[in-house]
Amino acid sequence: QPDIKTPEVMLEAVRNFKEPVVEYSHSAGIRSYREKLTGYYAEHGIHITADDIIVGAGASEAILFAMNSIADEGDEIIIPEPFYANYNGFAINAGVKVVPIPSSIDDGFALPPIDAFEKAITPRTKAIVICNPNNPTGYLYSREELEILRDIVLKHDLFLIADEVYREFCYDGKEHFSVMQLEGLEQNVI
Structure with a gap:
């Protein structure tokens, strides 16, 4: 209490x-x-x-609403892994399949190679979901990594759902860069 x-x-x-x-x-x-x-x-x-x-009543509700708004049952969303476990529940609620793309501890959980995203995208793919800084790893995506995501999102006319709830928790002199600051992504970012 x-x-x-x-x-x-x-x-x-x-x-x-x-x-x-x-x-x-x-x-x-x-x-x-x-x-x-x-x-x-x-x-x-x-x-x-x-x-x-x-x-919304918080990031979880907003992400659930976003998934329900952009995808139909059977559609797919791509999420770099590891990711916040509740994303699975939100996807199940929306009838959406999560397509995980593993990141590696060897490179500190940086954005997986762009080829992995290209291979995972199908006609049913509607979005890429990221948490920045990442939950559970704490990895903070750089502007360059976010620009790579922007380019693939625009190339395939997808949405980029960015959970930035931890944006104020950046350490070691690092600064958060929001996907909402990326030019050209205005109609594709949630």
Whole structure:
């Protein structure tokens, strides 16, 4: 159970709430909140609009929604392995087959060779999913590796689903580079 005291300012706001009818918010999330998020992303060199954002209950829900939105039952998604175990559950829920491409501990779990992606792509492939920094390895994809992924995604008209939930956890002087900063990928990145 949580052991952090609820802030008094929040409790006071609830006590003083006087709206007679509480409406559902927009399905993409409250617009003012989405507009605030654009400021956060702008601070990280990512220039998007509130209309580009859909608020979810967390990365897991967002990834599940993405898989359900872009793929039909029997379609495939490619994921460099090892990967976050729950991706399998999301794929099962969406009726999607995970096609893993192993990365190697010998090179620190860097992006697998591009040939491995080319061999794995079929007419049923809809997306490549990455976690950057990776869960569970902690590997941080470089800009160059992400550009390689961008090129293959565009070549095959796929989506690149990027789970960047750990973007603030980069160490040893390394900086996170988001796939949303890659030119030309605007219509293919989630």
